[in-house]
Amino acid sequence: MADPITISLDAMGGDRAPDVIIAGAALALQRCPDLRFAIYGRAAAVEPLLRHYAALRDASVLHDCEVVVQMDDKPSQALRKGRWKSSMWRAIQAVRDGEAKAAVSAGNTGALMAMSKFCLKMIAGIERPAIAAIWPTLRGESVVLDVGATIGSDTQMLVDFAVMGAAMARVVFDLERPTVGLLNVGVEEIKGVEEVREAARILRESLQTHFEYHGFVEGDDLGRGTVDVVVTEGFAGNIALKTAEGTARQISEYLRAAMSRTLMARLGYLLARSAFDRLREKMDPRKVNGGVFLGLNGMVIKSHGGTDAEGFASAVELARDMARHDLVLQIARHRIEVAGPEPIRAGALSA
Incomplete structure (x- = not known):
């Protein structure tokens, strides 16, 4: 098997989080056994879901985050309340710190882009x-x-x-x-x-x-x-x-x-x-499903907020492929x- 690739997940982003996020990650893991996950979200909401997916639980590390960026938050508002604390920010930060190869979120697109630019910075010249x-x-x-x-x-x-x-x-x-x-x-x-x-x-x-x-x-x-x-x-x-x-x-x-x-x-x-x-x-x-943020000093994938488990799994697999290359x-x-x-x-x- 190829070397494992760790993907960080914003478990609280999207219209049906965290259920769809965890189910989609489990599906992606079935198809790509080399995946590992750093999951960021409210432990009280995520842990009961992980009990239903033994393989995913064993391949993941859950990080408790109480702050959640809402789908209707303005980017500036999300930056103020979400920096260093929210599940979205910490998933991106894991990429910056080398703890994950890519981050995937189905959350607020504007907030995700603003946080990604602030945290990862742009590639020189772009x-x-x-x-x-x-x-x-x-x-x-x-x-x-x-x-x-x-x-x-x-x-x-x-x-x-x-x-x-x-x-x-x-x-x-x-x-x-x-x-x-x-x-x-x-x-x-x-x-x-x-x-x-x-x-x-x-x-x-x-x-x-x-x-x-x-x-x-x-x-x-x-x-x-x-x-x-x-x-x-x-x-x-x-x-x-x-x-x-x-x-x-x-x-x-x-x-x-x-x-x-x-x-x-x-x-x-x-x-x-x-x-x-x-x-x-x-x-x-x-x-x-899955939009690739290009031009950043790190890989971030945006999943549709209203997707289901199959769609989120596609975004995770896209993140894996982009990280692998x-x-x-x-x-x-x-x-x-x-x-x-x-x-x-x-x-x-x-x-």
């Missing part, structure tokens, strides 16, 4: 973090970023996101030169806001050593898998993510209703059940190789 998601496509999977960390990104941020996303794609998909596209309202070079057009110029002219810049891509290219990495700012990326998840659930409900409407439909479902099961598996948002180190090296140690400034690389 100004703002991004949340990257693994996106299922007709061609396989793509990396899409940012899906909610930075609203209104400027040119430098978009270029940084491209560099970080390409590094992640190289690790996750084992690609030597992943293709990168900028999400835009059209593929023509004259379209889009100035920041996106300037980022495109820098990527096209100066930053193609470790990846191939494809050009602009549109919304329908995400599902097609036109490129390995799709770069956008957080507002558009988050809307695209939530729209895709909602559409998947909508289609699933349509199919379920159609297959149960008549006797012939039910018979047809039974005859094609294996095909429908594969479709359901492919469209299940839980299978790709030492993604933070790969991004830092990749960025220096591409652009040097200084922040990427518009126009600075084209001379």
